[in-house]
Amino acid sequence: MAIDRVRWDELLAEQAYAAGAEAVRARFVAAERRDGGLALRCQTDGREFTLTTRLVVGADGAYSRVARSLGLPWPRDRVHALGIEGTLRVPREDFVHVFVGQGLAPGWFGWIIPIGGDTVRIGIGCHGSHRPIACYRRLVAEFPHLFDSVRPSRLYGGSIPTAFAPRSFADNVMLVGDAAGQVKPFSGGGIYTSLVAARHCAATAVAALEPDDVSAAFLSRYERAWKREIGGELTRSLSIRRFGLSLSDGDVDRVVAALSSKSLQAIVNRYGDIDYPSHSLLRLARALPAVGLLLLISLRRPRASFHLLRAALVR
Numbered sequence: 001m002a003i004d005r006v007r008w009d010e011l012l013a014e015q016a017y018a019a020g021a022e023a024v025r026a027r028f029v030a031a032e033r034r035d036g037g038l039a040l041r042c043q044t045d046g047r048e049f050t051l052t053t054r055l056v057v058g059a060d061g062a063y064s065r066v067a068r069s070l071g072l073p074w075p076r077d078r079v080h081a082l083g084i085e086g087t088l089r090v091p092r093e094d095f096v097h098v099f100v101g102q103g104l105a106p107g108w109f110g111w112i113i114p115i116g117g118d119t120v121r122i123g124i125g126c127h128g129s130h131r132p133i134a135c136y137r138r139l140v141a142e143f144p145h146l147f148d149s150v151r152p153s154r155l156y157g158g159s160i161p162t163a164f165a166p167r168s169f170a171d172n173v174m175l176v177g178d179a180a181g182q183v184k185p186f187s188g189g190g191i192y193t194s195l196v197a198a199r200h201c202a203a204t205a206v207a208a209l210e211p212d213d214v215s216a217a218f219l220s221r222y223e224r225a226w227k228r229e230i231g232g233e234l235t236r237s238l239s240i241r242r243f244g245l246s247l248s249d250g251d252v253d254r255v256v257a258a259l260s261s262k263s264l265q266a267i268v269n270r271y272g273d274i275d276y277p278s279h280s281l282l283r284l285a286r287a288l289p290a291v292g293l294l295l296l297i298s299l300r301r302p303r304a305s306f307h308l309l310r311a312a313l314v315r
Contacts, residue, residue: 003191024051031056031069031173038070038172055214057174057201059194062159064179072170075161075181079108079188081125082132086152087118097146099124099139101249106130108188110139112146122150125160125188127245132157160188163238168197168226169219176201182226184277185238192275193230200225232314236278239311246304251297258293259284282312 017023026042026049033039040051058066062078090097090112099110107127114120124135140147164181168174176182177194184193204222208214247255258264264284271280284290285308298305 008191028060028065031066033070033172053172054212055172055174055205055209057176057205058179059176059198060179062161062178062181064175066173067165067175067179070170070173072168072173072175073166075163075165075178077163078159078161079125079127080130080132080157080159081108081123081188082136082155082157084122084136084150084152085154086120086122086150088112088120088122088147088150089118090114090120090146099143100252103249104139104142105135107245110135120150160190162188162241164231164234168223169216171216171219172214174201174204174219174222182230182234184275185234185241186277186281187274189274193234196230197226200229233276233278236282236311236314239307239314240278240281243304243307243311246301246307247297248301251301251304254293258289261289263287264290278311285312 013023024042026044029041029043029048031038031040034052037052037054038056040053040056042049042051056066058064058070058072060066062075064072064074066072067074093114093116095114097112099105104110105124105126107130108125110122110124112120112122122136124132124139126132126135140150159178161178161181161183162185164183165175165179168176168180168182176198178190180197182193182197183190201222204219204225207221208218244252259268264287267283267287268280271283273279285294294305294308298308
């Protein structure tokens with residue numbers, strides 16, 4: 001399912017305003033600790049000004065300035081991605097194209113998502129020192145029959161954390177979303193996980209401000225709460241991602257071929273959950289004919305089997 005992200009953000013803003021939030025149209029520059037609170041340096045129209053607060057929530061992306069200013073480490077691992085919106089005639093409008101392969105999208109994947117008519121969202125990501133634009137050009141060259149008629153209208157890019165940050169809180173601060181690495185490592189999706197974490201963040205903020213205790217010791221309950229709800233899923237998915245990265249392109253082809261089995265498709269249809277993908281993926285790993293294939297892979301690639309076993313043991 002694809003959503004209109006611009007309208008989604010507008011609706012969230014409208015709800016925030018209705019609840020009493022006030023918007024400050026400015027760019028955040030840095031935060032400094034001062035007198036037990038925080039001084040937030042901001043810029044607008046070339047003019048710098050300072051806001052003071054007792055508590056700040058950093059929801060400012062994978063390279064969070066809030067985190068950097070206040071000494072919190074960024075998420076350890078990430079992929080770099082390029083997104084394109086435009087028009088393209090695809091063979092089927094009810095079908096999402098996914099492209100994998102170390103030669104095409106090292107450490108990640110590419111995609112075409114039809115969103116109505118000839119409008120599509122195209123994207124590709126990669127890990128390490130690879131550049132997404134170079135990966136996209138290779139993708140277009142590899143599949144000219146799909147991409148010859150593409151007409152881009154908007155390009156955008158960014159980084160997607162694939163592991164959560166070592167800490168999502170400190171004195172006077174909590175991190176949410178990409179800033180905390182609250183992203184599904186297997187797919188890069190982050191809306192559901194961020195909303196779950198935001199709920200716990202809001203509850204902790206209310207609880208902290210009432211007695212005016214914004215210490216790290218008090219705010220640590222936020223991290224315990226969101227990890228209790230989604231931490232296990234993110235950890236399992238990260239191990240499954242590392243399992244996939246341990247495979248060769250040939251291994252991936254064999255896994256995809258095995259998924260054409262009716263018995264495995266039945267498991268996906270019954271247990272598939274876009275927000276908790278590890279549940280169905282681990283069920284698939286325990287079912288025939290996947291067991292024989294995974295046994296063969298484990299004999300050839302012990303590291304891959306280690307990551308899969310690790311995912312199965314996480315509770």
